[in-house]
Amino acid sequence: MRRLYQWILSLAPEDFRERYRHEFMDVHAQRARDRRPGLRGVGFDIREIIGAVGLVLRLHVGGLRVHGKGSREGRTSMMETLVQDVRFAVRSLRRNPGFAATAVLVLALGIGANTAIFSAANAFFFRPLPFAEADRLVSLFESNPEFGWTHENSAPANVFDWEEQVEAFEDVGTYASFTEEITWISDEGDPTIFSLTSVSGDLFDVLGVRPHLGRIFHPDETWAPDDGVVVLSHALWTREFGADPGVIGRTLSFGEETVEIVGVMPRGFTFPTDRTELWKPWGWQKAYLDQVWFRRAHWVFPVARLTPDVTPEEANAQLQVVVQRLSAEYPETNRVMGAGLMPVRDFLTMDVRTPLLLLGGAVGILLLLACVNVANLVLIRGAGRTSEVALRHALGAGRGRVLRLMLTESFVLAGTGGLLGLAGGWAGVRMIQRFSPLGITGLTELTLDARVVLFVVGVSVLSGTLFGVLPALRSSSGGVRARLQARGQSGAGGGRLVNVLVGAEVALALLLVVGAGLLVRSFWILRDVHPGFTTEGTMAVKFEVPEARYENRDQVLAFYDRLIEALEARPGISKAGLVAQLPLNGFNWSSQFQAEGWPPDRVGFEIQHRPADEGYFEVMGIPLRSGRMFGPADRADATRVVLINETLAETYFPGEDPVGQRIAYDRAANENPDDNSWWEIVGVVADQYQESLAEAPKPEVFENGNQNWGRERFVVVRTDGEPLAALPAVRSALMELDPLIPISEVKEMRQVWSDSLSRERFLLMLLSVFGVVALMLSAVGVYGVTAQAARTRTREIGIRMALGAEAGAVVRLMVRQSLSVVGVGLTIGVVGALLGSRALTRFLYGIEPRDPGTITAVVALLGVVAAIASYLPARRATAVDPVSSLRSE
């Protein structure tokens, strides 16, 4: 309560705050101490809040007046008139609850959607970053035209050279481009999975972040031989350790590995994603610096702090010089490797920029639609108030005064809608945050700050003006006579303007519905893409074989053999296999390759690696196309063999049989014929999708898992029933072999597939909601305008019917008139959609932005909805007895 109070007060003009703030809070606090319990206390709180808001508002309004000058009388009367106007508006709206509620709801929808999207944009693009002097921080990235890389992560050895040779870099820190999941075994023996990001020892120094407790890493911990330390996130510290300050110095056990907690980061600091719960230093060895792989493998993201007074452009120029030097010095890895830099905020928000822009455009249209809708309601209501306005004029109210009364009504509506929209939008933000599907780098918590509130106030005022001014001008104009005369005639109440507005509504709705329709079609196409593996009845568990008890390759491989045997003996599990990384799971490893006999300048780029055993292909249902599958003879020391996918076969061995050919990952393999670098292709398997369903499968190599062995594996199993029902069996099989084996990820392949569509699904969901709302709003608009026409034309209808017109003919006449307006709106909307849908290109898969089928379907849908919306009121109007409708005037 006190914080809210303080916040309200912080909005007061500065001179007031300087002079009164302390004593104000003091008096408030003293009175709060006298506060009585129960309802009367709540009453006091509410009065105090209202008083403070009133104070701030009046200080700002009264602030226009130079102190001590001007007549107090004048100000009072202005203020009083305003209060009077507001009271009047509220009274008048309360007499018409249906109208008021509809208008407020429609506005709340529009403003709420905008609030939610703006809050996200605010967090990413406007709020200060939680780093010291963030304008001196730049993100570095590598690019490679041969690989099609633009903003890729970097090779550590390159980063160290940049750090040393670019003078404009004061310091460069790095973080891993992926998070790892590790299993913590609590003192009670319960396993919990944490998300961990490896960072350089100086990363937090570079960012300028201080710990909440304990210390951050030392720069030399990048190189510590044993990575014995971790820093916790505030959230993890609170959740798992009850925010106990004594946690510093405690050790955590991750299976075999034991680490010491040395620090806790401040609340709200999450980096690089909000999934990260703890950080550990790389723990590299200095010897890596001279090894080729350290310059070939790309997996770190660097952040550099520029020296003061250096512009990013100057730093980039220096960087390019170093890049040139490195490409000459290390041609094998850096021949065409470029690098660049950009402000750290731009880099971290790169992925969310376009989706947010798209959503921003959508909610903008929605708000416009809401305003047009309310303007329409106000106009139609204005028509019913003709006599009230005429009477006011007759009683001597000036045009300005009547105008102001009507505008005040609009602002009361907009203000109420804004308040509701703020609340609704806030709930919406929470939802966005929970799904967090945009690949959001959660640098900043989404919070309701002054900027968001200001945005809502601005949007409310804007919409109040948008929908208020036109109808108000219209209703307040015209003499008494003209108004009173207009009553008996048809088409009163600004018929033409109403038609224009309804046309606009239909056009705007069409834009949104076409956008939603395109995304829906695209999503269906994506969903029908076969991922290349069986999603049903398969699950995977990631585990790691610790070095401490399984020292060498043979021990590890023996463990794998025993595991597969144990699993396949369990009921419910028909087959088990091992693979280094799951497809569509966010982590892929790629490199270049050469085939035996190729000229030195012929290289295959960006081939994916996925060490696996034969069980993997059977569990995942990946068929063999030619050659043979791995077999029992492919032991660790036998000839090294690989399977390749069809894309690799077609891309690099067109028209020839790849089976039996040999490949190597070292560019120079053909010059130093060393048998140890060659892998023999023994078979070709069908493609599977690797990074996303929207990206065609890349060339892929499956090395035999015995020969390209590792300690981290996913065990995949084919189950007879529900995949997760097999989890206990997998767990117990692992536990029986070794109770201390850490398990991390547990995934159903169905889930992996579904998660890979989460971003598309999220955009689709939001845009569909907007589309449905737009459809409803336009239907309300068409309904309203027909109903209004029916009402003002009761007399005409009565005469027509008295003269023998059939009800059906009259209904058709009225529906036709409404639909002609709708038709114009649809035409404009289609033109707009053709022009604007290109904005969606990046989000569409397998469908053109101007897809005629979608546009036609949407036009038909809107047409049908409009026809129904105009038929209902027309039907009702003709159901009235002609005699009574003639009497109604």
Added chain:
Amino acid sequence: MAPADGYSAPPTPLTFQILLALADGNRHGYGIIKEIEGRSAGSAPSTGALYLALQRMEGDGLIEDAPTPDTSESADSRRRYYGITRNGREVAERESARLADLVLAARNKNLLAGTGP
């Protein structure tokens, strides 16, 4: 323009209440509230309303900063005291006279039960 001219119109009830509270001595914000509360059967303006009035009255020259009295009660140095200015006293006197006239008129018309002439 003499400051008092700005107040040819009667002060608002809250302004008058504050002037009344300060008429017999300097008080701080909380003191003013307590005084008003005591006179109006427990109902008092919100802190916001009070400070809006105080700010305006200071601007209009009706009240001014007053020295903090040297008593143990005012040990808190953050508390500022307000005192009534000559102008303020004039406005209060004029308003009191106006109200007294009104009360007299009310009495003459038997609106004050049991106090008729």
